Amino acid sequence: TLAERTNLAGVRHILLVLSGKGGVGKSTLSTELALALRSAGKRVGVLDVDLCGPSIPRMLRVQDSAVHQCDSGWVPVFVGQDKAIALMSIGFLLERPDDAVVWRGPKKNALIKQFVTDVAWGDLDFLIVDTPPGTSDEHISTVEALRPHQLLGAILVTTPQ
Amino acid sequence: ECPGTGSAQAGRAAACQGCPNQGLCAAGAAGPDPAEAAELRARLRAVRHTVLVLSGKGGVGKSTFSALLAHGLAADETKQVALLDIDICGPSIPKMMGLEGEQVHQSGSGWSPVYVEENLGVMSVGFLLSSPDDAVIWRGPKKNGLIKQFLRDVDWGEVDYLIVDTPPGTSDEHLSIVQYLSATHIDGAVIVTTPQEVSLQDVRKEINFCRKVKLPIIGVVENMSGFVCPKCKNESQIFPPTTGGAEKMCQNLNVSFLGKVPLDPQIGKSCDRGQSFLAEAPESPATLSYRNIIQRIQEYCEQRRLQEEKIM
Numbered sequence: 001t002l003a004e005r006t007n008l009a010g011v012r013h014i015l016l017v018l019s020g021k022g023g024v025g026k027s028t029l030s031t032e033l034a035l036a037l038r039s040a041g042k043r044v045g046v047l048d049v050d051l052c053g054p055s056i057p058r059m060l061r062v063q064d065s066a067v068h069q070c071d072s073g074w075v076p077v078f079v080g081q082d083k084a085i086a087l088m089s090i091g092f093l094l095e096r097p098d099d100a101v102v103w104r105g106p107k108k109n110a111l112i113k114q115f116v117t118d119v120a121w122g123d124l125d126f127l128i129v130d131t132p133p134g135t136s137d138e139h140i141s142t143v144e145a146l147r148p149h150q151l152l153g154a155i156l157v158t159t160p161q
Numbered sequence: 162e163c164p165g166t167g168s169a170q171a172g173r174a175a176a177c178q179g180c181p182n183q184g185l186c187a188a189g190a191a192g193p194d195p196a197e198a199a200e201l202r203a204r205l206r207a208v209r210h211t212v213l214v215l216s217g218k219g220g221v222g223k224s225t226f227s228a229l230l231a232h233g234l235a236a237d238e239t240k241q242v243a244l245l246d247i248d249i250c251g252p253s254i255p256k257m258m259g260l261e262g263e264q265v266h267q268s269g270s271g272w273s274p275v276y277v278e279e280n281l282g283v284m285s286v287g288f289l290l291s292s293p294d295d296a297v298i299w300r301g302p303k304k305n306g307l308i309k310q311f312l313r314d315v316d317w318g319e320v321d322y323l324i325v326d327t328p329p330g331t332s333d334e335h336l337s338i339v340q341y342l343s344a345t346h347i348d349g350a351v352i353v354t355t356p357q358e359v360s361l362q363d364v365r366k367e368i369n370f371c372r373k374v375k376l377p378i379i380g381v382v383e384n385m386s387g388f389v390c391p392k393c394k395n396e397s398q399i400f401p402p403t404t405g406g407a408e409k410m411c412q413n414l415n416v417s418f419l420g421k422v423p424l425d426p427q428i429g430k431s432c433d434r435g436q437s438f439l440a441e442a443p444e445s446p447a448t449l450s451y452r453n454i455i456q457r458i459q460e461y462c463e464q465r466r467l468q469e470e471k472i473m
Contacts (some may be wrong), residue, residue: 022221
């Protein structure tokens with residue numbers, strides 16, 4: 001579709017941040033990486049596909065933000081000191097932050113596909129995709145949806161044990 | 162409004178039109194049908210107490226806690242303990258229990274759990290993998306199928322305590338285990354967290370999940386709560402409780418707070434080596450904390466039993 005071709009067309013590099021394990025620092029690293037790249041003058045976006053435990057909004061201090069729609073899709077929330085990092089997370093779609101997203105795989109897949117294709121990212125040097133732990137629906141769907149685009153590669157995070 | 166994947170209207174309500182899950186819900190793949198429920202009830206009839214170990218957050222110590230809870234309960238040789246690991250993507254229990262490389266055996270009465278002690282049996286997808294590095298890249302429905310098999314086909318025998326270790330999140334595995342076990346009864350859930358707000362944020366969701374599916378909450382454990390240096394004995398907060406930690410969250414949400422467990426590097430070492438930390442470091446403050454919490458869980462289960470018997 002036209003939207004699919006344009007929404008990610010302006011993104012130069014897409015990085016996935018993965019681990020098998022939970023709690024090793026994926027979201028922390030994704031956040032710090034985004035801030036560091038921005039400091040270096042790059043145009044940065046962050047896509048948080050952890051549907052059950054979206055941590056990025058709080059880490060970037062925008063947990064109370066709401067998202068809006070425009071003609072080409074969802075408008076990301078702009079964060080950081082100069083409001084120049086574009087962020088999309090399911091955290092923004094929850095009515096109350098303590099609401100559990102209790103969805104089975106197929107429903108998660110549908111939302112992830114939307115996140116990937118329907119966010120109006122604009123021109124970015126880097127899109128960092130933060131993922132939940134595991135190797136399941138979110139990961140399969142994210143990689144499948146991103147494959148036609150400039151998927152640079154994955155950074156794997158672990159702890160020593 | 163979604164009628165709920167476990168409801169009788171799942172996949173059939175007007176609101177289901179257009180939902181990508183509709184086919185699955187309508188086909189009943191989202192939950193057990195009555196015949197299956199009966200089968201599960203029969204299989205789990207000899208299980209006296211079931212405790213789920215949950216968190217919203219990954220890496221807080223669910224598997225560590227599950228393993229030590231199992232060891233702690235099995236220290237009483239008169240009790241039969243079963244540990245079921247339904248973390249299909251990241252099964253940690255085989256390594257933590259020193260059972261890596263073990264395979265599952267089939268018998269006439271079903272799959273046999275792998276026994277650590279005579280009174281402590283374990284089941285995990287880890288035992289079904291040919292290599293520990295094999296990735297299990299399954300979507301929800303296939304994971305649900307395996308969980309159902311674990312409950313239906315494993316010959317647990319007579320069990321005093323069934324401990325179920327779960328992956329992080331509130332998704333297929335969690336919905337499935339609650340739905341499949343609703344055929345019998347679950348005493349409740351122990352929720353594990355670490356002190357920082359980024360964890361508590363996810364744990365509040367888990368508490369709401371429990372309430373949504375009417376799963377009683379035995380209480381919350383605050384893990385990695387402080388570190389005492391073995392050299393200078395000073396205490397540091399590695400994960401500072403910037404919003405009051407689990408204790409404050411429990412007060413706010415009217416949930417029982419089971420206790421704090423400090424960080425002890427020996428815990429991670431014991432887990433990597435497949436040994437019981439409680440046995441290897443009996444003098445550690447962490448061991449004392451674990452034992453207190455385990456006792457509270459036992460008391461909770463016994464209380465429930467007494468209450469039920471009174472009602473009957």
